[in-house]
Amino acid sequence: DEAELLAGFEATIGHNDRIEPRDWMPEGYRKTLIRQIAQHAHSEIIGMQPEGTWVTRAPSLRRKAILLAKVQDEAGHGLYLYSACETLGVSRDELTRRLIDGSQKYSSIFNYPALSYVDVGTIGWLVDGAAICNQVPLCRTSYGPYGRSMIRICKEESFHQRQGFELLATMMRGTDEQRAMVQESVNRFWWPALMMFGPPDDDSPNSAQSMAWGIKRNTNDELRQRMVDMTVPQADALGVTLPDPSITWNDERGSYDFGAPDWEEFWDVVQGNGPCNKQRIDHRKKAYDDGVWVREAAMAFAAKGTEQ
Numbered sequence: 001d002e003a004e005l006l007a008g009f010e011a012t013i014g015h016n017d018r019i020e021p022r023d024w025m026p027e028g029y030r031k032t033l034i035r036q037i038a039q040h041a042h043s044e045i046i047g048m049q050p051e052g053t054w055v056t057r058a059p060s061l062r063r064k065a066i067l068l069a070k071v072q073d074e075a076g077h078g079l080y081l082y083s084a085c086e087t088l089g090v091s092r093d094e095l096t097r098r099l100i101d102g103s104q105k106y107s108s109i110f111n112y113p114a115l116s117y118v119d120v121g122t123i124g125w126l127v128d129g130a131a132i133c134n135q136v137p138l139c140r141t142s143y144g145p146y147g148r149s150m151i152r153i154c155k156e157e158s159f160h161q162r163q164g165f166e167l168l169a170t171m172m173r174g175t176d177e178q179r180a181m182v183q184e185s186v187n188r189f190w191w192p193a194l195m196m197f198g199p200p201d202d203d204s205p206n207s208a209q210s211m212a213w214g215i216k217r218n219t220n221d222e223l224r225q226r227m228v229d230m231t232v233p234q235a236d237a238l239g240v241t242l243p244d245p246s247i248t249w250n251d252e253r254g255s256y257d258f259g260a261p262d263w264e265e266f267w268d269v270v271q272g273n274g275p276c277n278k279q280r281i282d283h284r285k286k287a288y289d290d291g292v293w294v295r296e297a298a299m300a301f302a303a304k305g306t307e308q
């Protein structure tokens with residue numbers, strides 16, 4: 001009966017074992033996973049847009065090849081995550097509809113524009129850097145398909161972060177103008193990158209339950225702190241200044257103290273009023289509508305195959 005099933009589920013979670021698609025699970029656990037995995041997948045797909053615009057404008061063949069590889073990786077990350085989400089009983093078509101009609105979100109960071117080629121480096125360094133801080137613990141998330149999808153995503157994300165840092169380091173060894181471009185880009189992306197980790201813990205309605213279910217292994221603030229601690233030394237190595245004068249090493253805590261993001265801006269962007277929210281969804285909707293013929297042709301071909 002239900003009580004025994006729940007006891008079994010809680011014992012599995014308690015032993016840090018994995019819940020698999022065919023296992024019984026509380027409806028709330030399924031619903032939270034569909035919400036989080038879908039938004040994660042949507043983030044990967046929408047995240048292709050800001051950098052996609054720079055593929056044709058990359059300054060060299062080498063930079064173009066690297067950027068192409070990264071954008072293609074993001075599409076693959078979306079694929080793994082939509083597939084993990086489908087094991088919970090929701091179709092990718094339904095998830096795409098929820099993204100386009102706005103009933104499901106994607107990461108706030110992609111509602112900021114990539115205004116200059118140097119943003120490709122900053123996005124790699126800071127946005128993929130933040131994604132790594134958030135995704136490494138998710139390799140141990142309690143839902144099997146989600147955790148397993150993270151293994152390859154994290155490996156590819158390290159390449160994304162490394163190429164971004166190397167791009168910025170190259171520009172920092174360039175002209176004063178290039179150094180100024182890097183600093184201007186970092187000024188625009190630093191705070192939005194910290195907002196990727198979600199609201200402060202005491203303003204995070206889902207965290208407690210997600211931690212209890214082993215979906216989240218760390219809180220939003222813990223991972224944000226990890227990002228700051230990882231990034232400050234890298235900024236020093238690059239020679240850029242992070243736009244937060246209150247960053248100081250706190251010997252007692254063994255971490256950096258830092259300022260608070262503008263949470264009003266965060267909620268504004270999450271609620272759909274960021275610089276690029278409309279443009280991102282319109283672009284996704286156009287791609288979906290323009291792709292009807294491809295889906296119809298694939299279905300017709302598949303149907304023909306079954307007739308033979």
Ligand code: 3HC
Nearest residue numbers: 040043047106107108131195196197198204205206207270
């Ligand atoms: N952008 C948009 N919405 C956000 C957000 C963000 N950065 N942070 C929080 N929210 C939303 C949550 O979805 C939730 O709203 P909902 O209940 O309507 O879904 C609300 O704000 C409250 O936040 P909570 O902290 O209570 O929500 P969660 O427990 O879901 O925590 C999270 C938010 C930390 C983002 C968590 O969902 C998570 O870890 N998601 C998976 C990781 C992810 O999505 N990463 C995207 C990074 S981009 C990326 O990976 C691409 C890279 O390759 C470049």
